[in-house]
Amino acid sequence: MADIERVGVVGCGLMGSGIAEVCARSGLDVRVAETTGEALEFGRTRLLSSLGRAAERGRLSEEDRDAALGRITFTTDLGELADRDLVIEAVVENEQVKTEIFQVLDQVVTRPDAILASNTSAIPLVNLAVATSRPAQVLGIHFFNPAQVQRLVEVIPALTTAEETVRRAEALVSGLLGKHPIRAQDRSGFVVNALLIPYLLAAIRMLESGGAGRDDIDSGMELGCAHPLGPLKTADLIGLDTVASIAESMFAELKEPLYAPPPLLLRMVAAGHLGRKSGAGFYPYDPPR
Numbered sequence: 001m002a003d004i005e006r007v008g009v010v011g012c013g014l015m016g017s018g019i020a021e022v023c024a025r026s027g028l029d030v031r032v033a034e035t036t037g038e039a040l041e042f043g044r045t046r047l048l049s050s051l052g053r054a055a056e057r058g059r060l061s062e063e064d065r066d067a068a069l070g071r072i073t074f075t076t077d078l079g080e081l082a083d084r085d086l087v088i089e090a091v092v093e094n095e096q097v098k099t100e101i102f103q104v105l106d107q108v109v110t111r112p113d114a115i116l117a118s119n120t121s122a123i124p125l126v127n128l129a130v131a132t133s134r135p136a137q138v139l140g141i142h143f144f145n146p147a148q149v150q151r152l153v154e155v156i157p158a159l160t161t162a163e164e165t166v167r168r169a170e171a172l173v174s175g176l177l178g179k180h181p182i183r184a185q186d187r188s189g190f191v192v193n194a195l196l197i198p199y200l201l202a203a204i205r206m207l208e209s210g211g212a213g214r215d216d217i218d219s220g221m222e223l224g225c226a227h228p229l230g231p232l233k234t235a236d237l238i239g240l241d242t243v244a245s246i247a248e249s250m251f252a253e254l255k256e257p258l259y260a261p262p263p264l265l266l267r268m269v270a271a272g273h274l275g276r277k278s279g280a281g282f283y284p285y286d287p288p289r
C-alpha cells in the first residue's frame, strides 16, 4: 500500500481548492471540509471551474478531468476525515481557528502515523503541533498560489516534527504531486514570504505616500525587473487579508518595522477590498464566481 492515498483538505478557498485539485489530479482520494454548506458550494464551484478551464485549455483530457472529479468528496464535518493518511489545513490565516482545527483533527483522525499539515504562511508550526497529542507528525506543507500551477512547495518541520514525517511529506510532494520541495525553518515567513512580504509592503507604502502611482509601480517591476506581475497585482492575487495577516504574524514575531502592515492595506481589508477574490483590490476584477 502506498504511504499516502487518502488526503483531507480543510478549507476550500483559494488555496484549499487548488491543493485539492493538485491532489486529485495526482490520483489521490481527496475529501474537502468546509465550515458551512454555502462556503462548500462556493469552493466546489471554484474547483469545478478550475478543472473545467484546464480541460478547455488542453492541459487535461476530459477523461482525466472526470476521473479527478470522481476522486473528490465534500463535507462540512471534520469527523469525516477520520480515515485520512494526510490532512492539509488551508483555512483563514488565524492562529486560533487553525489551533482549534488541529485539536479536532487530533481527536478524529484514526491512523496513528497520519500526517497533519498546515498550509499556513506565517503561523508558527510548533504552536499547531503542540496543540495535538502527536507533535512529531505535524508540519507545514506550504503551497503557492495558484497551487495547480506553481511548482514550489515549502516543507517546514516544527521543532517537534520527526524526520520520518518530513521525509514522507517531501516524498509525496516531489513524487506523486510532481512539485519542487524546499525545506524551510519554522520562522515566520519561511523562505519565500520572508523575502516577498517586505517587498509587497514597500510597494503599498510607496503608493500610500504618493511616491508613484499604481500602474507605474507595477510597470516598474514588470518592465524593469522582468517580474511577470508587479507587486500590487501580486498582492491582489494573494488576497489583501492574507497579505495583512502574514505581515502581522511576521511583525509580531520579528518586531522589525519593514514587516508592519501599512494603514492603506489595513483600511482596504476593513473595506472588504481583498483583491481578485472579492472583485476589488488595487485593481477592479470580475465579481468572484
Ligand SMILES: NC(=O)c1ccc[n+]([C@@H]2O[C@H](COP(=O)([O-])OP(=O)(O)OC[C@H]3O[C@@H](n4cnc5c(N)ncnc54)[C@H](O)[C@@H]3O)[C@@H](O)[C@H]2O)c1
Pocket: 010, 011, 012, 013, 014, 015, 016, 033, 034, 035, 039, 043, 090, 091, 092, 093, 094, 097, 101, 119, 120, 121, 122, 142, 143, 144, 145, 237, 238, 239, 242, 277
Ligand atoms: N492566498 C495565497 O496566496 C496563499 C498562498 C500560500 C498559503 N496561503 C495560506 O493558505 C491559507 C488559506 O488561504 P486562502 O488564500 O485560501 O484563504 P481564503 O480566504 O481564500 O480561504 C479560506 C477558507 O477557509 C474556510 N474556513 C474558515 N474557517 C474554517 C473552518 N473552521 N473549517 C473549514 N474551513 C474553514 C473559509 O470558509 C474559506 O473558504 C492561509 O493560511 C494562507 O496564509 C495563502
